[in-house]
Amino acid sequence: MGSEALSPDAGARERVLDELRRRMAAGRGRGESATGHMPREQPLRRDLLPVPPPLADLLPDGGLPKGAVVAYTGAHSLLTGMLAAVTGSGGHAAVVGLPRLGLLAAAEMGAELSRLAVITDPGPDPAEVAAVLLDGLDLVVLGLGGLAVPPARCRVLAARARNRGATLVVAGEWVNPALRLDSRVTGYRGLGPGRGRLRSVCLDVRVSAKAGQTRRGRMDLCAQVGRTEWLPRETATEVTTLREAVS
Structure with a gap:
């Protein structure tokens, strides 16, 4: 189509x-x-x-x-x-x-x-x-x-x-x-003095089904060169810390 x-x-x-x-x-x-x-x-x-x-x-x-x-x-x-x-x-x-x-x-x-x-x-x-x-x-x-x-x-x-x-x-x-x-933007990484390029968007997500408990989680949308990828919050934090250490 x-x-x-x-x-x-x-x-x-x-x-x-x-x-x-x-x-x-x-x-x-x-x-x-x-x-x-x-x-x-x-x-x-x-x-x-x-x-x-x-x-x-x-x-x-x-x-x-x-x-x-x-x-x-x-x-x-x-x-x-x-x-x-x-x-x-x-x-x-x-x-x-x-x-x-x-x-x-x-x-x-x-x-x-x-x-x-x-x-x-x-x-x-x-x-x-x-x-x-x-x-x-x-x-x-x-x-x-x-x-x-x-x-x-x-x-x-x-x-x-x-x-x-x-x-x-x-x-x-x-x-x-x-x-x-339901998803909610809770923050950004990469913005601030001397750091004008946005590296990731942080989301809180809630999932409710007809049966079962409501589930909640956090994830980041991380920018790479020419692509973006979804990472769990813990993994995204580790990746961001490593990049900052080598930059």
Whole structure:
């Protein structure tokens, strides 16, 4: 499908939906590599989608369950990390209604942009666009922009995701999701007198499932030359200390 952006006006919604269906029908199957080669990371599991390693340690099953709805609040950087993990492992994903989500950041985290569709302006009904995308993609990230989705419709979209084996991550309010993820930026490293280059962003993350205890953890998004990587807070601190010692 590619990483191009679609920007419909209010009167073109049906044409946009028809175009999405056409592209998906003409595209490769779910989870297939766009190059025909093996993906760089491990292939997609039948029941889980990959996530950044520090987040995997917090999730009950070590990944995002396929066929589930996940409600998300907080920093966009972790959403970008999920997209990078899925597309970098050979999966296909889409972002709906989140125009500020950066493709450059996704690429630096390892995303394959040829497997990522970006719909920056889905029109007045972003949930309908997401529903169409669930038919042929592994992961759909939906930004509601403050819109409320009625409980009955939440159940319909949840059933669609379950039937298609696709994962829907909703940045906004959602009724009865399988998981709730919340991330909060708690600090930065590398800023200060004589140190103007940002080296890492520190996040606190909370994961709540329908069953089981809430899990909390801390992780850092660390900048390297031309790439970024996710590290547990303890590991990131050790790496930062070593760099400062040799600089």
